[in-house]
Amino acid sequence: GAVVSQHPSWVICKSGTSVKIECRSLDFQATTMFWYRQFPKQSLMLMATSNEGSKATYEQGVEKDKFLINHASLTLSTLTVTSAHPEDSSFYICSARRVIVGVNTEAFFGQGTRLTVV
Amino acid sequence: GDSVTQMEGPVTLSEEAFLTINCTYTATGYPSLFWYVQYPGEGLQLLLKATKADDKGSNKGFEATYRKETTSFHLEKGSVQVSDSAVYFCALKDSGGYQKVTFGTGTKLQVIP
Numbered sequence: 001g002a003v004v005s006q007h008p009s010w011v012i013c014k015s016g017t018s019v020k021i022e023c024r025s026l027d028f029q030a031t032t033m034f035w036y037r038q039f040p041k042q043s044l045m046l047m048a049t050s051n052e053g054s055k056a057t058y059e060q061g062v063e064k065d066k067f068l069i070n071h072a073s074l075t076l077s078t079l080t081v082t083s084a085h086p087e088d089s090s091f092y093i094c095s096a097r098r099v100i101v102g103v104n105t106e107a108f109f110g111q112g113t114r115l116t117v118v
Numbered sequence: 119g120d121s122v123t124q125m126e127g128p129v130t131l132s133e134e135a136f137l138t139i140n141c142t143y144t145a146t147g148y149p150s151l152f153w154y155v156q157y158p159g160e161g162l163q164l165l166l167k168a169t170k171a172d173d174k175g176s177n178k179g180f181e182a183t184y185r186k187e188t189t190s191f192h193l194e195k196g197s198v199q200v201s202d203s204a205v206y207f208c209a210l211k212d213s214g215g216y217q218k219v220t221f222g223t224g225t226k227l228q229v230i231p
């Protein structure tokens with residue numbers, strides 16, 4: 001299957017700093033990327049949907065000014081956690097899909113990023 | 119909106135036991151259904167999928183059948199191994215424009231020798 005690479009796989013940062021997570025589709029062009037957050041012992045919660053070249057669509061309750069999403073090219077989307085706090089510590093995972101209207105395309109997931117804010 | 123309900127875990131089984139993890143869904147239209155697996159410390163991997171009613175997805179000895187009449191997609195395996203220990207997520211993908219994926223809460227499976 002297609003490969004989605006997420007970097008870094010883990011990061012520790014100090015409270016108040018910002019952290020950028022990259023999501024790359026290595027062998028296909030991803031018109032749409034999804035960012036999820038997974039709390040311990042809970043399911044994946046969709047944070048936002050990003051389309052190449054346009055603003056991301058955030059799910060209800062997700063602070064767009066805190067979680068900045070950029071999808072500047074068909075192979076790269078970034079999630080920046082700004083002014084991180086300990087409660088932002090979580091497992092963040094991206095998913096990429098080449099969306100074709102009327103075609104049931106598969107989503108491929110990155111390996112995830114474990115963020116710990118101290 | 120769409121939702122996925124799966125049985126709570128953890129599920130603890132002895133090696134070679136039969137596994138069933140229940141999953142039911144609520145959705146409009148004609149969703150596709152998936153099972154994903156997450157091994158400790160790793161991301162999600164697609165285990166199997168079914169795109170229409172009565173389809174059976176299968177992979178690595180696991181299988182699940184898309185039952186539209188009962189809105190279910192239960193995961194089964196006849197004989198589990200220690201290496202199957204992981205968290206299993208049931209998910210659906212809607213048939214709308216962005217084909218948004220909704221996940222269940224996950225079921226942790228622990229297989230003991």
